[in-house]
Amino acid sequence: MNLKGRDFLKLLDYTSEEILGLIDLAADLKAKKKAGVPHRLCEGKNVALIFEKTSTRTRCSFEVAAYDLGMGATYLDPTGSQIGKKESIADTARVLSSIYDGIEYRGFGQEIVEELAKYSSVPVWNGLTNEFHPTQILADMLTIRERFGVLKGLKFVYMGDARYNMGNSLMVGCAKLGLHFVACAPEKYFPNAELVETCKAIAAENGGSITLESDVQKAVSGANVIYTDVWVSMGEPDEVWAERIADLTPYQVNASVMKMAAKNAVFMHCLPAFHDLGTTVGKQIHEKFGITEMEVSHEVFESEQSIVFAEAENHMHTIKAVMAATL
16 A cells, blocks of 8 residues: 555545555554554654644644654644735645645635645645544544454444534545444434435445434444534534534433444544533533533443543544555
């Protein structure tokens, strides 16, 4: 597998074999890290990390992965870069790629990271856009394979608002790797129809399937993986909370939902999760709407079926694989 010089913008750009190759590489690099075996495969290189949307896990994952590979990393937060403000995206790409060996972008529209890649002479990696979050899906698939030993043929249910980056990317990932993907939500929260049709064709080639279902019991019955995400994405206005809570509360992942799934079912979440009152936002929502948990119950989040922290750790290993393979 030769991915040197390739951008990593969305999983649609990669073949099933290439995605599995990255997962395999991540597993190998994870084993080396656990065994204390140095793997400074990118000694002396440097990467720029552009974060127009802040993050705990993605930033830490990119920085630790870069250091483990022997690289330096420069973090540019929303105040530390002139991208799109005083300097165009095209000019930013040309400047940074003359200084750095790779560029990560986490921010808003997919068109921004695509334009960065167009004008950059070094690999560009998508750390999250409104439409796609490909590094997270690699982490998710590595975690699922560690748990079940396989990916192909598993039933994967995404509950909640499936219109944005996580719903889109998980649907693409499942289609590419032959899982049976189900988006469980009210119809108005289903993924983009054009992307659904694209994924159905990809899934058919790989032995998987794509299903859109509003009935929770039908969706969850026999599921191996139940996945959810926050109901309001970064950058959305606070006014949408009331509507989302009203629409999506029936799709909360709780104990009764997990009982409908297969006996070996696991719960996953890309984090952060609103499962208690341990956050400022959680407390504000509680004061306004009187609820103590949202997309997932605290009981499920802390249960033995929950593998969210293994998933969070694996984000670093898969990001490391992407950087190592493309550099």
